[in-house]
Amino acid sequence: MLSAGIDIGSRTIALVVTDGKEIVQSAVVDTGFDPAKKAAEMAAGLTQAVPVTATGYGRHSAKNGFAGHVITEIKAHALGAGRLFPGAGTVLDIGGQDMKVILLDAKGNVEDFQMNDKCAAGTGKFLEVMAGALGYGSVEDFGRDSLTGAPGTRISSMCTVFAESEAVSLVHRGTDRRDIGRALHASVIERAFGLIQRVGCAAPLVFTGGAALNPCVVQLLRERIKGPVLIPGDPQLVGALGAALSGLENKNQQ
């Protein structure tokens, strides 16, 4: 019995097919301009007919098309992280345009959650804008380089627009861009830490989403929470995996 999950995010769309034990197929693509169409194409490209469960901010558009069920990205991440790391206490997900923290109970159910406000502060988008402002060709380079930055520099604003102008004025003052980079990453972690504290952090913490691929974010997060941080092999697939797993649950109930 196979089940597919599709996580339609603002920056990427992830697809996972699972039999409940293994991931038998997966893909991550850029969302592009027409998320609904892109997602439909991915679903249509499945090698065999499997029930699809959609999650992510584009989930409702999928519901009207190819997806049989929808669940929120909160539940999806809880299910996915719980499967990869049984006994996980908290999930931190930093995606393209949102950030969420989910507290899990002993059975892996959602006990509480927090999401960032409507702006892009502290999300993947934020880092993307800052990478551009500091002249990096990619977020990957930005993350890798910032890892070697020295602590001490501070960015006081969380707002993408203000933080960018702060960063630019630090450049003009001659501050090493690796230090500025580190400070910008630290501000993302501060934001995440604020959310984590609001739900109360239960160890261990699972870190998911595209930002978990960024070594500087990971390093600073470890330092900040002073506890174990578990990172899935492919952190961008966790939501889609959770959606696929929930599709199996639905089947079992029927």
Place this chain on the structure above:
Amino acid sequence: MSGDYRKMWESIGLDLEAHDRLLQALPPAYGEVYLTQENRPAMDYFDFVVNEIHGLRIQELQEHKARGGKVIGTFCVFVPEEIIRAAGGICIGLCSGIEIGSAQAEKVLPRSICPLIKSFMGFKLARVCPYFESCDMVVGETTCDGKKKAFEILNDYVPVHVLEVPQMKREKDRLLWRGEVGDFLAGVEEVTGNRVTAESLARSVREVNGKRRALARLAGLRKNSPAPISGKDSLLIEQIAMYDDVERFTLKVNQLCDELEKRVREGVGVHRPGAPRIIVTGTPMAIPNWKVPHIIEGSGAVIVAEELCTGLRYFENTVPEESESMEQSLGTIADRYMNINCACFTPNTGRMEKLVQLAEEYNADGIIHCSLSFCDPYMIEANRVEKMLKEKGIPMLKIETDYGQEDVGQLRTRIEAFLEMIG
């Protein structure tokens, strides 16, 4: 709207162009939020009233004024409607539930202020609300700081009678409030030119009680499962209560309740079996602010009660009808209002107790605390609510939002996740 009301609008001083823009925004929203609901009870009267919101009802107010009657506008459920009616006036709750005239409002108010306050100022300065323009006087109160100070500004454009609402509920505060109610009576008599008598007051107490009882009857029916009416429709009725003709409205609500009773006997509901039952609490949701209820019910839950000023706080508790003197009536009226659980009081423990009691009576699965942005009293009090509900094991979701639509997707995710969590 059926008739041609442009002449009337012009004569009461509306800015017709701006008013047209407002009217264009309203009907589509109403159709989408209300008319797509399945299995609605007979809401024709209320749909009609909304449809005629700037038409027939305004015409009635104008006719009343032509006969020498006065119209008094209010912004808070602390204003005793009984007194206004006893002096032959009509009491209108001014809505302030939509972003309008912000540019004008921001000329006199700071940008970061509660949208409700910005809205009423915007309505007045942009001259788009026919109710506002029909008012001979409006009544302000010293509840939150934002409103209190904004009324000083509003007084430049329309006479404002400010009621001092105390901040605590001790005996000396109750005394102060009784004095305020007495002064209000004098103020209303002056504006209307009519004396309030023991008889006219007794009659209006009965009439307003009748309205409250009808609304309480409606609320009581929602304790049933399945709920015979949606939360959105109930909210709409509670919003209409603030400006419709009291006796006609009372009759119509009671007629609706007859139908709902029949539904309850037959087990007819408005939602799928097992839908989570939600109570909303927080700041007022003034017409046409249906944003959060629309998301909640659109996500498969049913709202069974509103612990809001456009909800239970408006109609809970009646005023005793037997009274020996004017003095005594004024005292019992004042006391009824002092029992309202508004976050402008400290402490406001009555509200927490009420919520726990409601959750039990209405068999609620969760409570959604919804506050307008920049509203200190409710946003801060959310902490007290959360603490109490946690102790009692009642799940709660906290939302802060305004009249804009940008955060709808985000709110929907949070609300759906909350429903998944409690489901």
